[in-house]
């Protein structure tokens with residue numbers, strides 16, 4: 001229950017061939033049957049900002065109610081590259097800083113470290129980012145001569161916490177960004193995996209409209225095919241670059257990308273483009289099977305936890321109840337570190353992730369993350385049985401130690 005990977009049972013190599021063929025015919029018909037153009041588009045070096053930006057634009061308007069000019073979309077090698085390009089572009093000198101709610105996805109803090117950008121931690125509560133703390137951090141940073149350039153946030157089923165922001169918090173976050181002049185980097189790899197019959201809360205980017213405070217970071221790793229490594233950034237802000245010229249932030253990202261990966265593989269883009277075409281630009285219905293599995297796994301894990309640790313039971317173990325996504329966070333009566341993880345792996349044959357990895361300060365917390373996306377319900381039953389044995393054993397060790405001291 002450590003790997004936050006998508007479920008592999010639905011992967012099919014034949015899909016790749018089919019999607020490639022669909023995209024190939026799409027290019028052929030767009031170019032009026034020009035075979036040279038088909039070859040060039042798929043097999044030659046290509047446009048730095050990518051070739052499936054139109055299809056991504058339609059996908060965003062169909063599934064997320066986000067309506068943007070495709071010129072503001074940069075297709076990237078996974079969302080991870082989009083994150084790095086954005087941070088590297090925003091970082092001009094060492095006064096520039098990224099605000100990040102803690103615990104935070106390590107890919108975001110890791111990309112900030114790679115871009116040599118300082119991270120300002122902000123507290124998170126059960127309903128996501130603590131806006132009061134955010135405002136305090138921004139004011140203090142400015143008083144110290146820093147420039148908080150952006151706030152990173154996963155508004156839907158965050159990694160690792162599973163928390164989601166309600167609509168009022170989303171609105172308030174955008175208003176704060178306007179008031180204090182920073183951008184919001186909305187990373188949304190899990191938003192689609194909510195209950196099939198549930199209403200979605202609008203993304204920050206959909207709420208943003210003409211304010212253009214939000215840079216949207218997308219990933220097709222969970223909704224498309226992880227092996228294609230396709231993600232994107234929507235950066236429709238008009239900003240001044242280092243040389244003083246005003247232009248689209250997307251174009252500044254593309255400048256950095258041209259020195260990093262040149263362009264995203266057109267073959268990989270064609271696979272995702274073909275999938276979007278095959279499903280009329282909507283991945284919500286294309287992922288019905290996956291959503292059902294992830295929702296089922298989540299419910300099953302929560303039931304299994306309740307079976308092992310009913311209300312008022314000892315030891316006291318609690319957990320949050322996300323409405324979707326891949327993760328649940330457990331709070332246990334002892335601090336968890338990597339040494340305990342090794343013990344859990346060796347002795348109890350179960351893996352999970354100590355939460356301190358998502359704080360970046362190395363200080364063990366009494367919390368751990370369970371990933372439920374990669375497993376079958378039977379494996380989850382076995383995993384939680386083993387985890388419960390591990391937790392009871394550690395509580396016994398703790399009371400013994402207390403008794404001795």
Ligand SMILES: Cc1ncc(COP(=O)(O)O)c(C=O)c1O
Pocket residue numbers: 004077078079080081105107154159187189218219220221230231
């Ligand atoms: C919150 C979050 N953002 C981004 C990513 C990475 O996305 P990609 O695989 O598209 O690079 C992940 C992957 O686990 C993630 O959890």
